[in-house]
Amino acid sequence: MSQEELPDSDRTILVPKPGGRRGAPAPVPGLGGAAGGPAAGGAGADAFAPGAAGLGAGTDGSAAMGAGAAAWPHGQGSGPAAGGFERPAVGHTNYDATLAPLTAGPRAHLNGVNPLVGAANALLDLVVPLRIMATHPSVEGLRSQLVAAIKKFEHDAKAAGCEQEAIAVARYSLCTFLDETISSTPWGGSGVWASRSLLVAFHNEAFGGEKFFLILQKLSQQPRANLHVLELMYLCLALGLEGRYRVMDGGRVQLDLLRERLQQLIQKERGPFEPDLSLRWKGSSEKRPGLLRLIPVWVIAAAAGLVLLCIHLGFSFLLNRQSDPVYAALQRIRLVAPAPPAPPMANPPVRVARFLAPEIERGLVSVTETPDRSTIVLHGDGVFKSGSAEVQPSYDGLLQRIGDALKPVPGKVIVIGHTDDVPGGSSRYPSNWALSKGRAATVVELLAKQAGPAARYSVEGRGETEPLVPNDSAANRARNRRVVIIVLTP
DSSP: OOOSOOSOTTOOOOOOOOOOOOOOOOOOOOTTSOOOSOOOTTOSTTTTSTTOTTTTSOTTSHHHHHHTOSOOOTTSOOOOOSSSOOOOSSOOTTHHHHHHHHHSOOOGGGOTTOHHHHHHHHHHTTHHHHHHOSOOSOHHHHHHHHHHHHHHHHHHHHHTTOOHHHHHHHHHHHHHHHHHHHHTSTTTTTTTTGGGOHHHHHHSOSOOTTHHHHHHHHHTTSTTTTHHHHHHHHHHHHTTOOGGGGSSTTHHHHHHHHHHHHHHHHHHHHOOOOSOSSTTOSOOOOOOOOHHHHSOHHHHHHHHHHHHHHHHHHHHHHHHHHHHHHHHHHHTOOOOOOOOOOOOSSSOOOOOTTTTHHHHHTTSEEEEEETTEEEEEEEOTTTBOTTOOOBOGGGHHHHHHHHHHHTTOOSOEEEEEEOOSSOOOOSSOOSHHHHHHHHHHHHHHHHHHHSOOGGGEEEEEEETSSOSSOSSSHHHHHHHOEEEEEEEOO
16 A cells, blocks of 8 residues: 555554464565466466456456356355345344445545555455454345445546556455455355355456466566556455465465565655654643743742851851850960069050040040050940940940040050850851950941051950859849950050
8 A cells, every 4th residue: 555645644544464374484486576386367478468367358247147147055145136235134233334334435535646445445344344254144145245346446446547457457356355355254165155256256267366476476577557556465465365375384474575575665666654654643742841940040049049048047056156155165264374574664654544534434434554554445335236236326426535545555456345145146246256356346447547557456356255243134244245445555
């Protein structure tokens, strides 16, 4: 059959693969070579020419049927009615389904590129139902139906423009195939069908299983000119025609190889074919976009950054909670240092108390002066916002005054921050040590603006490790929150 696409591409046609016996492999006569085997039925150069014995003569079947007018076996019914389909008098459960292809309407949609096959479709459709029927109520009635169907095939093939020679060969092939199919059934075997077969009716021959393959070998020598007939004969082989190979040792294997070579020969003439039976057998390949494709990239990046930030803050809080006790223990360690030598008296001691006398009287600061240093304590209660290192605006003037006092005084300045024992809780200052150092750094930043440079200042944070009084009341905790400014004498 042609491998080109049928007009109705949504239909999928399943061609049954017939069963059968398998034997030992044997050599296969090649297609297109010399004719092998005994010559039967007038095969040879004129095997399919008009007027050849068994092909061109008796196309209407009248002569053959007249010659075979002997009565059928008792109980098998009467001969065919003139010109039409006859339904047997005895009913059968599978009979309607068997003859459905003969009574169906036009099948032009299955013609494809081979009109000869299109005209024979109704007969080819009968093969499988006939093969599987266990009984038949009227063999004579079935013969009448098939005779009329073959005549209709000839009429349709002529109407489709097929040549008479091709029609004759196709008719011979169909008769051979149908006769073999019916003869292999329980109700058509044992010679019941052979004496009144379709080959007898149309070609006056009893067996075509040998001549079929001789004709096939002859036609295969010119495959392009005989392509339509070769495709019909290939369908007969594909649907189970065995012929002479039925009784040969290893015949099944040889027949399979022969059919495969015929298929390759047809495909070579037809060209490449579409491997898919249906153009729309696959489901839709469209995929819904995943969740990640629906969400913008910046949203994913922002979410990942937020998760990382939360992880960082969590680990930071845990680290500071665990490090505070260690830091407090380190601060309690004191090294015994040798007594420093007496400072030289060449330089007078640093004096800032007189400059900050007004602030001292108001209790904003306290100043302690020794020969080597001046210590200014800036009481932190009220100077900074709670939990923050930001100076209250009302204390900007005080820090400017301290800066003015330090401006004429040379020497290094150490700024130390202290807190109470209440744990810190902000993301910026997760521990008291971080808060105390942050407050000292803020004071240094403001003092450097008044009494720079910034290199003379150093920052330290002590947290709650050096309380002035026990942190057992709100008043005591307020006293412990402070910033100490130490001015060392150069």
